[in-house]
Amino acid sequence: MLQRKLKWKTFLKNNRFLADLYRATKSTEQAKQEWKWISQELRELCPKDSKLQIQRKIIQACKLRGRKYPLQYILQTQPFGSLDIQCRPGVLIPRWETEEWVERTIPLLNSLSVPNPIRILDLCTGSGCISSYVSTSLKRPHHLHVVDNSSKALHIAAKNLLTCKHDSSTLDTQFHKINVLSAQKAMFDLLKDCHVVLCNPPYISPTEFHTNTDLSVKRYEPRHALVAQEDGNQFYKVIASYVFELLKDPFLTKDALRYLAFEIGSSKQANYVKNLFSGSVFDATIWKDSANLDRTVIVQRKEIDAKSIVENR
Numbered sequence: 184m185l186q187r188k189l190k191w192k193t194f195l196k197n198n199r200f201l202a203d204l205y206r207a208t209k210s211t212e213q214a215k216q217e218w219k220w221i222s223q224e225l226r227e228l229c230p231k232d233s234k235l236q237i238q239r240k241i242i243q244a245c246k247l248r249g250r251k252y253p254l255q256y257i258l259q260t261q262p263f264g265s266l267d268i269q270c271r272p273g274v275l276i277p278r279w280e281t282e283e284w285v286e287r288t289i290p291l292l293n294s295l296s297v298p299n300p301i302r303i304l305d306l307c308t309g310s311g312c313i314s315s316y317v318s319t320s321l322k323r324p325h326h327l328h329v330v331d332n333s334s335k336a337l338h339i340a341a342k343n344l345l346t347c348k349h350d351s352s353t354l355d356t357q358f359h360k361i362n363v364l365s366a367q368k369a370m371f372d373l374l375k376d377c378h379v380v381l382c383n384p385p386y387i388s389p390t391e392f393h394t395n396t397d398l399s400v401k402r403y404e405p406r407h408a409l410v411a412q413e414d415g416n417q418f419y420k421v422i423a424s425y426v427f428e429l430l431k432d433p434f435l436t437k438d439a440l441r442y443l444a445f446e447i448g449s450s451k452q453a454n455y456v457k458n459l460f461s462g463s464v465f466d467a468t469i470w471k472d473s474a475n476l477d478r479t480v481i482v483q484r485k486e487i488d489a490k491s492i493v494e495n496r
């Protein structure tokens with residue numbers, strides 16, 4: 184133990200910036216690992232910079248990290264499945280919880296009984312991690328509609344989709360700068376034409392954001408990507424209201440709105456979303472993540488014709 188402490192002390196003497204990284208990670212091993220990543224990645228990110236310029240950038244990055252600045256904004260990427268998703272300040276960093284449920288939906292989307300190309304709507308896309316993952320993983324021809332109200336997010340989402348799109352099954356990707364909460368007409372047009380909705384909206388209540396959110400997230404990730412009114416439930420409520428309004432349309436096809444997946448932040452929220460949809464033409468199921476926490480509500484439309492949908496409501 185004493186020997187390890189001494190070794191660490193010598194290490195710090197030779198490299199005082201490790202102390203900043205230690206402050207952020209609270210682990211000597213992790214601090215060393217981050218040092219390796221930061222010095223390697225920044226060299227690769229700025230190949231034309233002089234040695235001195237790179238050194239300054241590395242020092243600056245370590246200082247920022249010491250103030251809990253997210254590593255992903257320094258390295259500019261976050262692994263998401265087999266992808267490296269581009270990350271920039273102002274756009275939410277993709278989370279493993281999201282990666283997990285999106286991965287789980289892929290086989291279901293591959294086998295969903297709707298005609299090809301399957302049309303998928305990614306609401307509140309952020310970095311575009313969900314669309315990018317779907318785009319590379321889906322085996323069947325598909326169209327993607329990607330929505331956010333942030334230009335920064337849409338810009339990064341477009342970059343991510345462009346770099347990951349190896350597969351010819353992605354026939355078309357369209358980007359829409361829309362306020363999901365207020366652009367009712369645009370939302371109706373998108374929703375009535377899609378088979379699948381994948382949505383990770385802002386879902387933290389303002390109170391929870393102030394009292395229970397990690398300092399690094401609170402300081403450096405975009406608040407508008409995290410916080411929603413009505414106890415965090417505003418997006419689910421508004422989207423459900425659009426869906427039920429559309430179901431009144433006798434011309435809505437039986438393939439529209441067949442499968443909806445919503446990420447949620449707690450069991451209470453999971454039940455709230457489940458209750459919005461259950462007891463209707465939808466079946467709603469809650470999925471847990473690998474930490475055994477409720478994470479996703481899956482809403483599936485029962486296969487009945489449009490006429491009986493209206494009667495059932």
Ligand SMILES: C[S@@+](CC[C@H](N)C(=O)[O-])C[C@H]1O[C@@H](n2cnc3c(N)ncnc32)[C@H](O)[C@@H]1O
Nearest residue numbers: 277307308309331332333362363383384385408
């Ligand atoms: C929780 S983040 C999800 C990002 C990404 N889908 C993911 O899983 O990492 C929510 C996203 O919703 C967007 N957003 C917030 N308010 C919105 C609104 N009123 N209309 C459309 N998008 C909104 C934010 O810009 C942010 O990118």
